[in-house]
Amino acid sequence: MSKHKPAKHDSKANAKTHTQASTQPKHHTNGHISTREHQSNTPLEDTRWNGWGNANVNKTVSKHGAKLIKSHIGKTKPLKSVSLQHVIDSVPASRLPKAVVDLNMVSTDAETRVRHARGQSFPDWIAMHSGEFGTFPDGVAMPTSTADVEQLLALAEEHDLVVIPFGGGTSVVGHINPQADERPILTVAMYQMDRLIDFDAISQVATFGAGTQGPAVEAQLAEHGYRLGHFPQSWELSTLGGWIASRSSGQQSLGYGRIEQLFAGGTLVTPEGVLDIPAIPASSAGPDLREMMMGTEGRAGIFTEVKVRVQPVPDAKVFKVVFLPNWQAGKAVLREAVQRGIGLSMLRLSNSEETNAHLHLGTSPSQFTAITSYLKLRGMGKDKVMMTYGVSGEKEQTAFALKQFKKLLNEHGGVGGTIADVMGKIWAHGRFKFPYLRGTLWDRGIMVDTFETATNWSNIDEQMQAMQTAVRDALSEEGESVMAFTHISHVYKQGASLYTTYFFRAGKTHEATLKRWQKIKHVASLSVANGKATISHQHGVGRDHAPYLQAEKGELGLQVTADMLASLDPDGRMNPGVLVDEGVL
Numbered sequence: 001m002s003k004h005k006p007a008k009h010d011s012k013a014n015a016k017t018h019t020q021a022s023t024q025p026k027h028h029t030n031g032h033i034s035t036r037e038h039q040s041n042t043p044l045e046d047t048r049w050n051g052w053g054n055a056n057v058n059k060t061v062s063k064h065g066a067k068l069i070k071s072h073i074g075k076t077k078p079l080k081s082v083s084l085q086h087v088i089d090s091v092p093a094s095r096l097p098k099a100v101v102d103l104n105m106v107s108t109d110a111e112t113r114v115r116h117a118r119g120q121s122f123p124d125w126i127a128m129h130s131g132e133f134g135t136f137p138d139g140v141a142m143p144t145s146t147a148d149v150e151q152l153l154a155l156a157e158e159h160d161l162v163v164i165p166f167g168g169g170t171s172v173v174g175h176i177n178p179q180a181d182e183r184p185i186l187t188v189a190m191y192q193m194d195r196l197i198d199f200d201a202i203s204q205v206a207t208f209g210a211g212t213q214g215p216a217v218e219a220q221l222a223e224h225g226y227r228l229g230h231f232p233q234s235w236e237l238s239t240l241g242g243w244i245a246s247r248s249s250g251q252q253s254l255g256y257g258r259i260e261q262l263f264a265g266g267t268l269v270t271p272e273g274v275l276d277i278p279a280i281p282a283s284s285a286g287p288d289l290r291e292m293m294m295g296t297e298g299r300a301g302i303f304t305e306v307k308v309r310v311q312p313v314p315d316a317k318v319f320k321v322v323f324l325p326n327w328q329a330g331k332a333v334l335r336e337a338v339q340r341g342i343g344l345s346m347l348r349l350s351n352s353e354e355t356n357a358h359l360h361l362g363t364s365p366s367q368f369t370a371i372t373s374y375l376k377l378r379g380m381g382k383d384k385v386m387m388t389y390g391v392s393g394e395k396e397q398t399a400f401a402l403k404q405f406k407k408l409l410n411e412h413g414g415v416g417g418t419i420a421d422v423m424g425k426i427w428a429h430g431r432f433k434f435p436y437l438r439g440t441l442w443d444r445g446i447m448v449d450t451f452e453t454a455t456n457w458s459n460i461d462e463q464m465q466a467m468q469t470a471v472r473d474a475l476s477e478e479g480e481s482v483m484a485f486t487h488i489s490h491v492y493k494q495g496a497s498l499y500t501t502y503f504f505r506a507g508k509t510h511e512a513t514l515k516r517w518q519k520i521k522h523v524a525s526l527s528v529a530n531g532k533a534t535i536s537h538q539h540g541v542g543r544d545h546a547p548y549l550q551a552e553k554g555e556l557g558l559q560v561t562a563d564m565l566a567s568l569d570p571d572g573r574m575n576p577g578v579l580v581d582e583g584v585l
Helices: 009-023 063-073 084-088 110-115 122-130 146-159 214-222 240-245 289-293 327-340 352-361 365-377 395-411 418-430 434-442 457-472 510-529 550-568
Strands: 139-141 162-166 185-189 196-200 205-209 263-270 273-277 302-309 316-324 346-350 385-393 446-456 483-491 495-505
Touching: 063 352, 063 365, 063 446, 063 483, 063 495, 084 110, 110 139, 122 510, 146 162, 146 185, 146 263, 146 302, 162 302, 196 214, 205 214, 240 302, 263 289, 273 289, 316 327, 316 395, 316 418, 327 346, 327 385, 327 395, 327 457, 327 483, 346 352, 352 365, 352 385, 352 483, 365 418, 385 395, 385 418, 434 446, 446 457, 446 510, 457 483, 457 495, 457 510, 495 510
Parallel strands: 139 185, 162 185
Antiparallel strands: 196 205, 205 302, 263 273, 263 302, 316 385, 346 385, 346 483, 446 495, 483 495
């Protein structure tokens, strides 16, 4: 691990030489494929400043879908929203020192600072629409190399700055929000480090800049006939570095693996130096640095280069939807499929409440009537559940997996046929569009949020019931109803993840609405912390989950984590308050 203290100019020079050798496209033979120049861009240019995704993309909600939600929570009234200019006018002068401001990679522009002040959590939306941000970063750096990041951290030490890493700005648990601090705050946005640097075709290992977003990862790999296969819901905007920092899971992780299976190694720049994590297939040489640095959420440093395990683009990929008579039948199919090792790429099961909601929200009235009538004829009543499944790979493998799975479905009363193909295509086409629905509902005064966990198969039903009951009753003292439903989003031989979505009415003010969310979030988190489950399966800890982490890690586990982070960031300047809640220790 190389040191890079400000006074040691020779170490900076050495670090720069190392970076130039590793960030320029390689031109190897012996299995390495040359990479092309990739044009970088700033993704926030076309995104909503106070919501999700591309400003030109919207998702409508069907009339019967909105009617269903309001039948649960009552009539709603939208909250007012401030303008971008209103927020820009509230941004204070930057406190960054001249040595940092003068770097050509640093911006103190007010709008840039606004667009990097919040992520996509519910409190973030409240802040963005009310204009009550609290704190803004004092500047935003956009480095282009590992050497740039080293220079930024050296200056951060010299001038006592707080540093917040920023990938795609998609955090839903408060990872990237600056907090009030006497020290100036520098956000480091990784947009410009978004190219495929090296590709070892023989080992099937690709090296990317950590700021590469999901679509760019797949597009650049596809040029060589390969893919990563990591597709979180935030895929449009989220980055490789963010996936690793938060231990992300993709929709097809059953087939491709979670990020911990895909992450092979890379470069992490810390306040104490550069940590190079070797891309070795396996090792028994003590604790695994790769595993130790995953999930550190910016507290240990900033990932700049990432090596990932890839595979050839599949010959075939199929997504289908099937219905089963009830939750127990659907759950049995999931567990038996994964424990038998049937070669699927994804499995997802909606409980009856979510099945009903999806049939309303995802269809037109005529489609809804046709589908529900057909299912009724096939004996599917109100307890029916919807299962989405996928298979990806060579044609012979996918055909065999589908044959095995169809037999299992038949054993448990599954109903598919043409409906399976049609709805599977609908899901595949719109699978990254659901987050846009949040904005559509927000404009109607319908508040929506989610949370997730994972637990053993033997605890699935008890955990789901505890979560849904806690959420639905959270606002009962106010006379408010909350609509909630759950699906299993990822499966393992040992257990599965539970993903709960809930809707509630906006209050009369932004503050009142936030208080409602805080009540729901607290009881939901307690229902997980008090159970045999994790506080986060795929979204990370951030600030929102940090107070509940001790229930899972224990006091000693939290202390070990804090000690490890302190060894790399002794001054506590990297994303303070995230992951480990200092108030707990």
